[in-house]
Amino acid sequence: xxxxxxxxxxxxxxxxxxxxxxxxxxxxxxxxxxxxxxxxxxxxxxxxxxxxxxxxxxxxxxxxxxxxxxxxxxxxxxxxxxxxxxxxxxxxxxxxxxxxxxxxxxxxxxxxxxxxxxxxxxxxxxxxxxxxxxxxxxxxxxxxxxxxxxxxxxxxxxxxxxxxxxxxxxxxxxxxxxxxxxxxxxxxxxxxxxxxxxxxxxxxxxxxxxxxxxxxxxxxxxxxxxxxxxxxxxxxxxxxxxxxxxxxxxxxxxxxxxxxxxx
Numbered sequence: 001x002x003x004x005x006x007x008x009x010x011x012x013x014x015x016x017x018x019x020x021x022x023x024x025x026x027x028x029x030x031x032x033x034x035x036x037x038x039x040x041x042x043x044x045x046x047x048x049x050x051x052x053x054x055x056x057x058x059x060x061x062x063x064x065x066x067x068x069x070x071x072x073x074x075x076x077x078x079x080x081x082x083x084x085x086x087x088x089x090x091x092x093x094x095x096x097x098x099x100x101x102x103x104x105x106x107x108x109x110x111x112x113x114x115x116x117x118x119x120x121x122x123x124x125x126x127x128x129x130x131x132x133x134x135x136x137x138x139x140x141x142x143x144x145x146x147x148x149x150x151x152x153x154x155x156x157x158x159x160x161x162x163x164x165x166x167x168x169x170x171x172x173x174x175x176x177x178x179x180x181x182x183x184x185x186x187x188x189x190x191x192x193x194x195x196x197x198x199x200x201x202x203x204x205x206x207x208x209x210x211x212x213x214x215x216x217x218x219x220x221x222x223x224x225x226x227x228x229x230x231x232x233x234x235x236x237x238x239x240x241x242x243x244x245x246x247x248x249x250x251x252x253x254x255x256x257x258x259x260x261x262x263x
Contacts, residue, residue: 015071015085018068018072018075022075040066046062052212052215070088100115132151134151142200146209146211150204153204165204169202172195172198173195175191176194224255228250228251231250232250
């Protein structure tokens with residue numbers, strides 16, 4: 001691992017390269033915050049994939065891509081005389097110090113939960129009128145549900161025991177069953193959403209990220225189904241002509257040969 005002076009030197013090198021690219025490269029000169037936005041989102045998802053795949057070398061590369069974007073935005077901000085990379089770093093440093101009075105002040109905490117509650121209380125003191133203001137509107141629904149639950153839990157709005165969260169899940173599933181029997185699509189959708197929300201909340205009590213768990217299942221399903229496709233194609237067949245019973249047999253075989261994605 002590099003020493004601090006070498007780390008700072010590497011970061012300074014990146015800043016110098018950004019200055020040069022912005023001055024001489026036609027593509028880099030053309031970019032704006034708006035044009036970079038979708039690329040930043042893409043890079044963030046690529047980092048998320050690398051983390052789920054437990055590929056540390058890829059994590060390193062994707063972190064570099066994101067760091068480049070941060071430096072790029074700061075460069076544009078400096079050109080517009082709005083802010084520069086020092087403002088970015090100092091702003092987050094000041095916020096971290098302010099949000100950690102148990103480290104930089106005289107507040108005493110005894111648990112992680114105390115830290116979370118203090119964090120949310122400080123946000124409200126900073127002018128927010130709701131603890132949910134910090135949840136981005138554009139987040140995917142699954143991630144947004146998790147963040148909403150974490151936010152309200154930070155101010156004490158949650159079940160006290162895991163069993164209560166499970167009971168709520170069962171209650172929502174029963175309400176869903178009732179609406180399915182009534183065949184009211186609008187109400188079915190509403191109760192389905194409630195059941196999903198309750199399931200995500202139950203996972204949180206179990207210490208499980210709903211996003212990570214579902215993506216791991218997505219990867220596992222993809223691996224197994226592609227095994228079925230490959231096996232059928234190798235035998236000269238077509239998957240659309242293969243009986244379901246045969247695909248189910250291959251699915252069970254795929255379970256023994258495909259390795260689950262590690263987190």
